[in-house]
Amino acid sequence: MNGGTGLSRRALPRVALVVGAAVLVAVAAWAAVALLAPPSDAQAGPARAVGAQTPAAAPTPTPTPTPTGFPENTRAYDLSGLPAVDVFAVVPELPVDDEPFAALEPLLAQPAAAAAPVFADPRGEPVAQLPQTQTYGGTVVPVVERQDHWVRVLLAGRQGLPGDGDPSQLSGWIRVSDVTLSAATQRVEVDISDRTVRIVTEGGDEELIADDLAWGTAETPTPLGRSFLMFTDVVEEFAYTRGNPLVYLSVQSPTLAGFGGQSVAVTAFHYHDQRSGPISNGCLRVPAEATARLADLPPGTPVYISE
Structure with missing residues (x-):
C-alpha cells in the first residue's frame, strides 16, 4: 500500500450512503418547516370556517304603493241639512266644470x-x-x-x-x-257647425243619428261643452214634440234663469217640425228617429256639444 492516512476504497460506498442520507434528512426538515410556516402577507387569503356557506343576497324590498290624490275620509255625516243636487238646485259652494271640452273617464x-x-x-x-x-x-x-x-x-x-x-x-x-x-261605453257628440249628432262607442264606432238640427239663437245660445243625459220623458201637452220623447241634459241656459213659468231652463234634445239653424231657445231640435235613439241611452251618458 501507499503511505498516508487515506480511506480504503471499501469504505467509500458506506460514506456516500451516510452523506446522502444526511442530505435527505435536511431537505425533509426544510420542507416540513416550509409547510408549517404561516403564509406571507402577499399570499394570505381570507379565512373561511370549515363547512361555512356563502350568504345569500338580500332580496330587493318592494316599495309600498303611495295612494294617489286626496287622503281617505271615512267620517260619517248628517246629510239632512244639506241641499240635494237636482235640476232645481242652486249651490254657490260647488264649482263649475273647469275643462268643459276635456275627455271624461269612461x-x-x-x-x-x-x-x-x-x-x-x-x-x-x-x-x-x-x-x-x-x-x-x-x-x-x-x-x-x-x-x-x-x-x-x-x-x-x-x-x-x-x-x-x-x-x-x-x-x-x-x-x-x-x-x-x-x-260608460257610449257618448253623444253634437257638432253645431256640421249640424250633426253622433253616438260614439268606446273603441271608435260612430252612428250618425242626425245630419241637420236646430240650436239656440245668439240671445239664447245652446250651452257648449260636456254635460250628460239626465232624464227622458214624454210630455203630451208639449204639442210641438208630436208625442216624441224629450231627452233632458244636465246643463241649463247661460242666459235664461227660467222658462215656461218654471225656475229652470234645461237644455234638451227634442223633436220639432222646424229643426234647422239657430232658431231655438237653446234646445237641440232633431228628427223623431234621433229622439228615439237618444232615449235608449242610459242616464249619465256623456254629451259633448261643440260649434
Missing part, C-alpha cells in the same frame, strides 16, 4: 246608499248631497277624474242664476266608498 257613478255627501273640496266639509234616486234624474253622473279614494263628477243644478252667478255645468267630489261605479 265611468259612471251613482250613490250606493240613499244619498252621498258632495264636496267642493275633499279637504273640507260636504256642501250638498246627491240622492240615489229622484224624480228628474241626475243621480247617475259621469266621472271627470278618478283617484284612489275620490271621484270628481259632473252634477245637475247650477252654481248661480244668470246675472247672479255662473250658470255653467256643475261639478263636485264624492268619496269612492259612497258610490257604485260602472262603465
